[in-house]
Amino acid sequence: MEFDFDVFVIGAGSGGVRAARMAAGEGAKVAIADDRALGGTCVNVGCVPKKLYTYASHFSHDFENAKGFGWNLGAAKFHWPTLVANKKIEISRLNGIYAKLLDNSGAQIIRGYARLKDCNTVTVEGKDYTTKRIVIATGGAPNIPDVDYADLLISSDEIFDLVEFPKRLLVVGAGYIALEFACIFQGLGSQVHVSYRGDLIMRSFDDDVRQFVDQEMRKQGIEIYYQSQVNNVVRQADHSLLVTFADGSQIEVDQVLMAIGRQPRVAGIGLDSLGIETTLKGTIAVNDKFQTNIDNIYALGDVTGGIELTPVALAEAMVLVNHWYGDGAKKMDYELIPTAVFTQPNVGTIGLTEHQALAKHSEIAVYRSDFKPMKHTLSGSDERSFMKLIVDISTDRVIGLHIVGEGAGEMLQGFAVAMKAGATKADFDATIGIHPTSAEELVTMRTPS
Template sequence: MTFDVDLFVIGAGSGGVRAARFAAGFGARVAVAESRYLGGTCVNVGCVPKKLLVYGAGYADTLNHANDFGWQVGESVFDWPTLIANKNREISRLNGIYKNLLSNSGVTLYEGHARLLDAHTVAINGEQIRAAHILIATGGWPSVPKFPGSELAITSNEAFFLEQLPKRILVVGGGYIAVEFASIFHGLGAQTSLLYRGDLILRGFDQGVREHVRDQLIESGLDVQLNTDIKALAKTADGRLCASLADGRELIVDAVFYGTGRRPMLDSLGLENTGVQLTEHGTIAVDAQYVTAEPSISAIGDVIGDEFGDAGTDAGTGAGTEKATARLQLTPVALAEGMAVARRLFKPDEYRPVNYQLIPTAVFCLPNIGTVGISEEQAVAEGRRVHIFESRFKPMKLSLSSSGERSFMKLIVDAHTDVVLGCHVVGPDAGELVQGIAVAMKAGATKAIFDDTIGIHPTSAEELVTLRSITRTVG
């Protein structure tokens, strides 16, 4: 059987582009299709523009505290259109970089919607292309639960392109997307309420982190409302929105933002023309090597969800009988998976599976969260006996100000082996700090090694190598 290309990648997000570039570098004939924007969610409506907006929101506190350090700052005025225009220019620059990366790698780019006709054929722009292997890397898409008026809500996709900053906005959700955008809107001057149906935000994170972040958001003036939800949305006579809550209250706002979840982007993909199977969550089922139930088709990234390991077939690897493995829907994870697929297909002697242990991550709310390893609750659930080291303090940057913001640091240490199992930080640049800690933990660092490491003074980071007293022992 002859093929036009060795690999056809559907989706030019981070994972898809990485797989395409590496595969081409290994000598494969590669084509990529993208129907929206090069770089995928992360570059266009995710990580990158979000962090640019977080930086913008952070300037509010910087300006407020400047006087404490002797700077006489005049009246500050924030202009949302300027921030969005500058953000758009930067994203356009990055789109060009992604296009050049593909072109310089010898990858053929098709700009349009690709649809599977069978296990080896892709239709795009009126053309049919035969591929020995197909990789689905179409990512995810924001989802809003259905209720009366739900079509009036916006998601992260629309938030990045609002013409004006809403004067009052209601952010719904308790996950990292909702918490980040609540921080953004609040920091930029919008009257912001964070609405969550549960008892505490950031489910899945360490309990200490969750409680500390909740308290810091409230301290910053953000209106945090727990144990309630929206039942209906309706437009008012003046064009605003009336949110009817489960507890009987009504809130009048200019916009309602939903950050309650994402779904796999499988629209009109033609999966029904193949043997690809879906999980009960609607994601593509793959085995431990990202192969679907259709042996010629693989999938990576957000489209395969939080777990993999059961494609419903051997798929050539015997992984259909393996226990599902937890993964994280993060850009660096998709990048690693893209490289793994390229190596498995075209450079098998260099193939190595992605290691999902000790993946560091950050939440860019204000203040930031950085975390790697297990939580205290996970340690207990796993039957471990652990020593907990905790510290709360006012960061030096705010020492001359009246700010009530406090940083939080926590280490979880195995009581028997002394190995550091978890590190959780809330404070300025927490993500930058935890990246280095992740390297040490990946190498198996013990608490004794942390203690023997000389700190950089004066920094917040030195707190992690000067924690001497056990806060408590659990398990």
């Protein structure tokens, strides 16, 4: 049978675009379809705009800190529409780059919502395309609860482009997305409240990190409510929102951001009609070659429910294309994946938490350092930094590394290479620190805590 395409990719996010480009580069005839802007969540409503807004939010802290260094900057005024407009220009530029990359690779871009008709046919806007292989890379979407007041809630998809800046913001949730937005809007001038039904923010992170970030966020004036559940939201005459919690308490805010996790974006693409297996969480079940239970249909990235990070989706796409057109030697290694959280201050983490290390290793050593960064000896800020190393005593390997502080993500990348290469505590100790930096703390900790 002759097909229209060798590979048809559904979803033009980071993983889908990489798979399409790499397959086309191997000489395959490739199509990629999406009804949204090219680049997916990361480029349009995720990593990229969020980092740009994070940069914007830091200026208020920098202006305040500058006083201790002799700078008198006068009154500063933030203009939300300027940030939104400039962000849109940059995202549009990136959309164009993605389109050019795909065009240059030879992949055909098809605009529209793609649906599976059968195991070799994809339908887009009423037109059928036959293909030898199909890749589902549709990513995820924010969870919005099915409640009567759902129309009064916003998600991370909408928050970047609000017409009016929210002077009072309630963030529901306490994962990394929720906390990044909490810190962004606090830095831009909002009074921010965080509501979380659990006992401590950042579930799944190291407990010391969780407690330290809680402490630092509160210093900035962010209100954090634990064991807190929103029961109702009502629009008032002045257009503000009255939020009622399960304990009967109430607050008035301008926006309520729901950041309670994400779900796979698979509605209406035809999984059920083809019998494609899904997990209990609704994600697409795949094997280590990213195959679904239908041999020629594959899935990668967030839609599979794995580690929801753009670099992971990119790596999975490379492994998949290598499996098709290369020697098949590439395998995904999900161990020691570095993660950064762009709160204020930043968080960088790789490897095991202390709890995980205790469960996996018979004996560990833990090194901790809690200190005031040199910058803040003059700034007047009471912001502190925290660093932690976890070592497997039997091998001396560093199996967990955690940073809370300015530039944590930038620091972490280099240490991630070392840990991936099997660095031991002795290797850390033998490395000369760069002075004066916060990073040198990670190679000068000598006494286990």
